[in-house]
Amino acid sequence: MDEHTARCAVVGFGPGLGAAIARRFAAGGYQVLGLARDPARHAALAAPGVTLSAADAGVPESLARALAGGADVLVYNAYRATIAMPGPSALDPADLARDFAVNVTGALAALRAVLPGMRAAGRGTILLTGGGLALNPLNWLPAASLAVGKAGLRSLALTLHAELAPEGIHAATVTVDGPVAPGTAFDPDRVAEAFWALHGDPPGAFRAETIFRG
Ligand SMILES: NC(=O)c1ccc[n+]([C@@H]2O[C@H](COP(=O)([O-])OP(=O)(O)OC[C@H]3O[C@@H](n4cnc5c(N)ncnc54)[C@H](OP(=O)(O)O)[C@@H]3O)[C@@H](O)[C@H]2O)c1
Numbered sequence: 001m002d003e004h005t006a007r008c009a010v011v012g013f014g015p016g017l018g019a020a021i022a023r024r025f026a027a028g029g030y031q032v033l034g035l036a037r038d039p040a041r042h043a044a045l046a047a048p049g050v051t052l053s054a055a056d057a058g059v060p061e062s063l064a065r066a067l068a069g070g071a072d073v074l075v076y077n078a079y080r081a082t083i084a085m086p087g088p089s090a091l092d093p094a095d096l097a098r099d100f101a102v103n104v105t106g107a108l109a110a111l112r113a114v115l116p117g118m119r120a121a122g123r124g125t126i127l128l129t130g131g132g133l134a135l136n137p138l139n140w141l142p143a144a145s146l147a148v149g150k151a152g153l154r155s156l157a158l159t160l161h162a163e164l165a166p167e168g169i170h171a172a173t174v175t176v177d178g179p180v181a182p183g184t185a186f187d188p189d190r191v192a193e194a195f196w197a198l199h200g201d202p203p204g205a206f207r208a209e210t211i212f213r214g
Contacts, residue, residue: 009033009071011057011110012078016180017129019045020188021075024196026050030073035066058101060109067110070117073199076107076153077129081146088144096145103149107156111171124169125199128157132177135211150175154209161208170206172198177213185214 008025012018013034019042022032026049036042039052046052055066057078067074080102082095111126118124133139134154137147157173164171174194178186194210201207 005029005031006072007031007033007070008073008075009035009067009110009114010075010077011035011055011063011067011106012076012129013039013042013045013052014077015042015045017176017188017191018077019047020192021077021195022050023047024189024192025073025075025199028196033066033069033071035063057106057110058098060105063106063109064113067113071114072118072121072123073125073127074111074114075127075129075195076110078102078106079129079131079146079149081143081149083142084144085142087141091145096148099145099149100152103146104152104156107153111160115169118169119167122168123203126160126164126169126171127195127198128153128171128173130154130157130173130175130209132175134175135177158208161206165206168203170199170201170203172201172207173209174198175209175211177211186212190214 008030010022013036022034026032032050034052035055037056039054056062080099082099084091107128131150133147134150160171180186194212
C-alpha cells in the first residue's frame with residue numbers, strides 16, 4: 001500500500017458475511033465503508049476502521065452517490081431473495097425483477113462507480129459474493145429467484161474477470177456453497193478469509209473464483 005490509506009467498500013453490510021469481510025479488510029489496513037439501507041441498525045457491528053453509510057443496492061443512483069469517493073477494493077455482498085412456494089411457477093415476475101436488481105444490476109452499478117478510479121490507478125479489486133445456488137439451482141426450488149440472481153452474478157464476475165485482468169484489475173467471485181453460520185465450517189470469519197486471499201492474488205495470477213465449501 002502507498003501513501004493514501006487504501007479504501008474498501010462493502011455493499012450490503014450486515015451481521016453475517018458483510019461485517020466479517022469489513023473486519024478482515026480493516027484488519028489488513030483498509031479504511032472500510034460499509035453500505036446498507038439502514039446503517040443505524042448495524043451500528044453496533046462497526047469495528048475499528050469501519051464506517052457505515054446508507055445506500056440502496058437496488059437503486060443505481062444511490063450506489064453511484066455512496067461510492068463517489070472511489071474504492072481500491074469493492075465487495076458486492078447485497079442480496080434479495082423472494083421465496084416462492086413450491087417453486088418458480090409461483091414467482092411474481094415483478095419480484096424476480098426486484099431481486100435481480102439487487103442481486104446483479106446493483107453489482108454492475110457499484111463497479112461502474114469505482115472503475116474509473118481503478119482504471120486511473122491501473123489496479124483494483126472487485127469481489128462479488130456468490131452462492132451455491134448458482135451451481136446447483138435444484139437445491140432449493142422456492143429460492144429460484146435467488147438462484148437466477150446468483151447465476152447471473154457469477155456470469156458477470158467471470159466475464160468481468162476476463163475483461164479487466166489485462167488492465168491489472170482483479171474481478172472475482174467467492175461462491176459460498178453452504179449456509180453461513182458462526183462456529184461452523186462456514187463461519188463468516190472463515191469465509192471472509194477467502195475474500196482476503198483472492199484479493200492477495202498477484203497480477204498475472206488472478207483467480208476468477210473461489211468455491212468455498214468449508
Ligand atoms: N447466509 C448464508 O447462508 C449465505 C450462503 C451463501 C451465500 N450467501 C451470500 O452472502 C452474502 C451475505 O449474506 P449474509 O446472510 O451473510 O448477509 P449479511 O452480510 O449479514 O447482510 C447483508 C446486508 O445487506 C444489506 N442489504 C440487503 N439489501 C440491500 C440493499 N438493497 N441495499 C443495500 N444493502 C442491502 C442488509 O442490510 P439492510 O437491510 O440495512 O440494507 C443486510 O444486513 C449474500 O450475497 C448472500 O447471498 C449467504
